[in-house]
Amino acid sequence: MNNVMNAYAKMGVISDARKVFIEMPVKNVSSYNTLLSAYAKQGKTREALCIFNELPKPDSVSWTAMIVGYNQKGHFNAALRIFLEMMKCNVVPNEYTDWGLDMGKKVHSFVVKFGFSGIVFIANSLLNLYAKSGDAGTAVTVFERLIWV
Secondary structure, eight states: OHHHHHHHHHTTOHHHHHHHHHHOSSOOHHHHHHHHHHHHHTTOHHHHHHHHHHOSSOOHHHHHHHHHHHHHTTOHHHHHHHHHHHHHTTOOOOTTTOOHHHHHHHHHHHHHHTTOTTOHHHHHHHHHHHHHTTOHHHHHHHHHHHHHO
8 A cells, every 4th residue: 555655645646645544554654754755745844744743753764754845845944953853863864864065054053053062963963964075174173062062
């Protein structure tokens, strides 16, 4: 049934995907993620959040779908909030969570603005971002600020 739901979602017929989801006797994280991602891709973040909140244990795909959905709609504060919550829940970002250096710098500025620079799991995420993008100088700066906080 996941494949049928996925086909509907890829065709953009979320209402039919939702019907299949509702009728599923057993749902797994993939079932939730298929519908969640479909809503997020279409900019229906409210519906996506409802599905997300039903998930017993969201995985990195679930979190990423929410982040991408909010980011695409220009709701950067909400995307950041979800990202920080994901880090707090010790969920490791996947390759699709990588927003790239430009978005990472925006996230970093929010982190500094709201005083989250000294929180270890946030600093680790920033270190990871800058290290992967080859910006060793900024990675060192993030690390040094963490030590002195």
